[in-house]
Structure formats: C-alpha cells, structure tokens
Amino acid sequence: MSVLIAVNNLCKSFGDKQALSDVSFEVKKGQTVALVGPNGAGKTTLFSILCGYLMPSSGTVSIMGKPLGSPDLFGVVSALPQDATLDPRFSIQKQLNFYGRLQGMSKHTASIETSRVLDLVGLADNHHAKIAELSHGMKKRVCIAQALIGSPKIVFLDEATAGLDPLNAREIRHVIASLSDDITFILSSHDLAELEKLCDHVLYLNQGQLTTHDRDAKQGSNHYVTLTLINDPRNALEQIKQLSGVLHVTQSQNKEYIIEYQSHFEQFDIHLLKYCHKLNWQYRQLVNGHTLENQLFQKDE
Structure with a gap:
C-alpha cells in the first residue's frame, strides 16, 4: 500500500504547554484510521495540523507526497470539525452547491455533485429542505455530504456520530464503511466500540505522545x-x-x-x-x- 500521510517527529507548543511531542506515524492507502485519547491529549491539535489549520513547531508532514499548505492538496483532503454548522436560512441544495462552486465547479457540475453526495448520505429527497427544519442527525449527514464534495482522497471526521441516536449513528457508520475502499478516513471518537467496527489502524494519543496499533496484526506468534x-x-x-x-x-x-x-x-x-x-x-x-x-x-x- 502506498503512503498517503507521513508524519515525522512532529511537535507543537503553545507557550510553555507541549501539545504534541515527537509524533511520528504513517497512514497508507486503504486504511481506515482511528485517532483516540483522553480529553486534552492533543487530538484536536494533531487534526488541525494535518488539515493545515495550524503549523507545527517542528517536524514534518507530507500528504500524498506534498507539504502542508500545497495547492495540489486542494480538493484532495477534506475535514469535518466536530462542531461544524450550516446556515439555517438556506436550503441544503443551495449550501452544498455553494461549496461546490468554491471548489471551482460550474453551476451545473456543482448541482450534479450535490445530488451525488446527498444520495450517499441518504438525503436524496431532501434537496429543498432548510437546515433549520432538519433533525440533529440529518444535519450531521448534510455536514458529512459537504465533506465528500469533489471526491476527496482523504477525509478527517472529528466525532462524526457524537450526539446522534443509535439509528443515525449506524447510518453514518454505514456511509463510512461503504466509501472506505475509495476514501481514506481518519476518525476521531471516544466510542471505542464504533471505532473497532470501522478501523484497522489506531493512533492513540496521551499527553501529546503517540502509540499505534494495527487492528489486524497478529500479536507476535500468539x-x-x-x-x-x-x-x-x-x-x-x-x-x-x-x-x-x-x-x-x-x-x-x-x-x-x-x-x-x-x-x-x-x-x-x-x-x-x-x-x-x-x-x-x-x-x-x-x-x-x-x-x-x-x-x-x-x-x-
């Protein structure tokens, strides 16, 4: 499998606080990766650096062979923060069309792409619904649809099922599992049972330090x-x-x-x-x- 993300000796400090300390790992094509750890462990900081929102204090990050901030990664990497919101005044179609246009799509192409991603998350019949009219679970699915616009190769999802009822959480997991052959997902969650179903590789952060686990690896000869x-x-x-x-x-x-x-x-x-x-x-x-x-x-x- 080819390496999509390579992180080497990554450190990040905020004043005297060391948020990440000498973090190194690789993510390969075809893996679904879990990022877990207690609150304050550095998960959000690591996500923010990988998404290009923060610059590291030291160390290197390469995504698909490109450095952070490379214009070649535009449309290739997508992220959904935990508290992402959509404007309640507009319809689903209008907002997703807008995000498609921001990626350089024509009006016609953006409309087709909106239909495609809404179908992926089970909202094909809700184009004209306004965000304010939707349940919490449906809003979350619209946000995931937004993250899938343009067929990115890598998608970061932060607490994708947090606050959802069991049925909506199951539907979100189904979406992730059904797309995992084409998209490399990096998932942050406190729900270990959920991650166990979806992920084959685990990044465990604690006090800014990282350990990794391969879910499918045999533990020695045992x-x-x-x-x-x-x-x-x-x-x-x-x-x-x-x-x-x-x-x-x-x-x-x-x-x-x-x-x-x-x-x-x-x-x-x-x-x-x-x-x-x-x-x-x-x-x-x-x-x-x-x-x-x-x-x-x-x-x-």
Whole structure:
C-alpha cells in the first residue's frame, strides 16, 4: 500500500504547554484510521495540523507526497470539525452547491455533485429542505455530504456520530464503511466500540505522545479471542481453561475473557462457540484478537 500521510517527529507548543511531542506515524492507502485519547491529549491539535489549520513547531508532514499548505492538496483532503454548522436560512441544495462552486465547479457540475453526495448520505429527497427544519442527525449527514464534495482522497471526521441516536449513528457508520475502499478516513471518537467496527489502524494519543496499533496484526506468534458472556457462570474461567487448544485465560473485566489458544488450531472460534452451547452459556460478543479497549488500556499479562 502506498503512503498517503507521513508524519515525522512532529511537535507543537503553545507557550510553555507541549501539545504534541515527537509524533511520528504513517497512514497508507486503504486504511481506515482511528485517532483516540483522553480529553486534552492533543487530538484536536494533531487534526488541525494535518488539515493545515495550524503549523507545527517542528517536524514534518507530507500528504500524498506534498507539504502542508500545497495547492495540489486542494480538493484532495477534506475535514469535518466536530462542531461544524450550516446556515439555517438556506436550503441544503443551495449550501452544498455553494461549496461546490468554491471548489471551482460550474453551476451545473456543482448541482450534479450535490445530488451525488446527498444520495450517499441518504438525503436524496431532501434537496429543498432548510437546515433549520432538519433533525440533529440529518444535519450531521448534510455536514458529512459537504465533506465528500469533489471526491476527496482523504477525509478527517472529528466525532462524526457524537450526539446522534443509535439509528443515525449506524447510518453514518454505514456511509463510512461503504466509501472506505475509495476514501481514506481518519476518525476521531471516544466510542471505542464504533471505532473497532470501522478501523484497522489506531493512533492513540496521551499527553501529546503517540502509540499505534494495527487492528489486524497478529500479536507476535500468539493467537487470541475475546469472549464476552451475557451471564457470568460460576467457575467460567476454570471451565474455559479445560477446553482443548486453550493455552491461557485471563478475565479482563466482568463477563469478559481473553483466551490464548494454540496457533495451529484452525477455526478455534467455532470450537469455542460449540463449547459455550454445550455448557448452555449465552455470549454477547466474540472478537478475534483483543478488543480495542483491551489493546489500549489493559496491562500486558
């Protein structure tokens, strides 16, 4: 995969406060990337630098082989801030047409592009609705449609589903997943379960320092599954240890078990589910590998 974003030794200070410290990472074409971390960790600062809103104190950033601020990136990189708003006085079509014209499109092309992006976010029948008439979820989808105008190659979404009801959040996730073959998304969110569904690469910021995780990478030569049960049967940990192929079991939290199994054991997940059925255990979730939450926050065993 080709490298779309290369960040090397990036630092950013605001007076005496060090917001980012020696941050380095790469984003490759085809990846969907999560940016996570506690409040004040530097996520917004990093997003702002990648989008060209802020200049770093030191270090380098290259996007598609171009430096920050290069005119060649116009229309190639798009961003949706968390608190993005649209003018409530105008219709969806008028506003999105305007943004298309700002990208140099003709009036006719901007109109066609508006129809295309509204269809992508499920608002094809709402061209003439005014922003003030829309629900919060529909407003968020219009903002995402705006970010997709011009078919950018890289899209930054900051808390794209924050404040949305479950149905609207699901629709937003569907849009991202359906476009991820053509667009590289970098998503900032506090919802780890959501990011686990969408992202294969994680950038974890804490106090301005970065660690990375590949969601699909095997952790050394070990093989793991994470089993979450609906109820927590008595002696569940000991009973899981008795299953053939199991090397080690850890209870990471209530009703959740991290199971290491023999690397040559094919279809261990099916083997485990059959065992649960035999014991009349009901499970809530089975994840191949560690959950994202455990990767980020559990200490190594």
